Amino acid sequence: MPVTQTPAVMIDQDELKARITALAHEIRQDLPSGQVHLVCVLKGAFMFLGDLIREMDGHVSIDFMACSSYGSGTSSSGEVRLSKDLDSRIEGRDVIIVEDIVDTGLTLHYLQEILQARGPRSVRTACLLSKPSRRKIDVKVDYIGFTIEDKFVVGYGLDYDEQYRNLPYIGILE
Numbered sequence: 001m002p003v004t005q006t007p008a009v010m011i012d013q014d015e016l017k018a019r020i021t022a023l024a025h026e027i028r029q030d031l032p033s034g035q036v037h038l039v040c041v042l043k044g045a046f047m048f049l050g051d052l053i054r055e056m057d058g059h060v061s062i063d064f065m066a067c068s069s070y071g072s073g074t075s076s077s078g079e080v081r082l083s084k085d086l087d088s089r090i091e092g093r094d095v096i097i098v099e100d101i102v103d104t105g106l107t108l109h110y111l112q113e114i115l116q117a118r119g120p121r122s123v124r125t126a127c128l129l130s131k132p133s134r135r136k137i138d139v140k141v142d143y144i145g146f147t148i149e150d151k152f153v154v155g156y157g158l159d160y161d162e163q164y165r166n167l168p169y170i171g172i173l174e
């Protein structure tokens, strides 16, 4: 599908960098010693993870998981399914779920439940973006990059039908 529209800038590269640096420092302050295990939720969070780990000191390990909530386009059905599991065990580890955006909260709720059940020492969540007005379930998000209004956003890893992930900023499709 050729996409010609250029999304308008909502959050530019400098704002992203400054906020992500602050989040990385906040995470390290909360977990000052030892290994932090970052679990990146594919695909949308890959750029956020890449920039976040570059700003974190000390011992950091990463793993990836993916889930799909049936449906494409700008709305999801709310039914979440794991499509790629972690490679390694998280028992006894300090885990941070790294997610692109929390919208209804259903995806994050599902991920938090399955990871918590595996006996980590702690599970925290870092989301680059949050749309609180869309929440269907109350999920705890420990670190939020930006709280945004109910607009469909793309870029910096986030897609619309697999397009726009390469944009270096967060844009709005109008």
Ligand code: IMP
Binding pocket: 044, 069, 076, 099, 100, 101, 102, 103, 104, 105, 106, 107, 108, 151, 152, 153, 154, 158, 159, 160
């Ligand atoms: P939730 O389960 O409704 O919270 O949806 C979370 C997932 O929906 C995110 O991980 C994104 O993949 C996707 N999503 C929600 N809002 C947007 C958006 O504005 N742009 C791109 N993807 C979105």
Ligand code: MG
Binding pocket: 041, 042, 043, 044, 045, 100, 101
């Ligand atoms: Mg996602």
